[in-house]
Amino acid sequence: MATESLALFPLHTVLLPGAALGLRVFEARYLDLVRDCGRNGRRFGVCLIIKGEEVGAPASAAAFGTEAVIEDFGQGDDGLLTLQVRGARRFHVERTRVRDNGLQVADVRWCPDDASEPVQxxxxxxxxxxxxxxxxxxxxxxxxxxxxxxxxxxxxxxxxxxxxxxxxxxxxxxxxxxxxxxxxxxxxxxx
CATH class of the missing domain: 1.20.58 (Methane Monooxygenase Hydroxylase; Chain G, domain 1)
Structure with a gap:
């Protein structure tokens, strides 16, 4: 199965399909990511941090994550960029690499969509x-x-x-x- 390249935004939280999540963006690598998403209509991936922190050096993230779709953006009272995202497709990370600016980019394989079935x-x-x-x-x-x-x-x-x-x-x-x-x-x- 073919993989697709997806920028990652590791967090100390799990984004689930269909769930909303608010983010405050201030690090240059993530501002670049949001700019790229806006220009090219791209999305990014959210993965749970297994080891490390949300800021600073790239963190070790879980191998499964969720694609984030930007629904809204604005500026907080503190002047920081705020995003409202919603979880979309699930993915499995095959391989990651770190860009010069510290942004992690992964080759991901999309997980199968859930079949529509009634609650048993x-x-x-x-x-x-x-x-x-x-x-x-x-x-x-x-x-x-x-x-x-x-x-x-x-x-x-x-x-x-x-x-x-x-x-x-x-x-x-x-x-x-x-x-x-x-x-x-x-x-x-x-x-």
Missing amino acids: PEHGLLPVLLDSIIEKLGSEHAKAARALHDDAAWVGWRLAELLPLHDSQRQELLQMDEARARLDRLLELVS
Whole structure:
């Protein structure tokens, strides 16, 4: 399977498909990345930092991440560039290299898209739990089409996003290729 080149923005958080994430951008390498994305209509990848920090020397990042689509940008009260991104496709990093400016660029293989399948009876508690969380938090997902609440992939991603999980648990869920396996694991985590 062919790989594609993707600039990386390693963070101490996991971006999940369909989830929103706010970023403050101040390092030159990431300002260059955003400029390139704006000029060329490109996207970038977000990976969980395994070792290292978000600033300074390039960090060691997880081998699985999520493509980030810039939805909005602005300037914070502190004068820094702010971005609102949304998670899109999942990817697996095959190889990385570091540019002169410290920006990591990876050769990635895209993970398969989730098949559209209904939530199975053994996972019936999870959409109920999700509805309760969305009702309590009043999140943007409250406006989602009702049919999505029976889609195994959507329910799994939204629970992974909204439940108080550790980043290592979110990363584990991100690396799973099957929605049913993700729901099985979520059941274990909530019980």
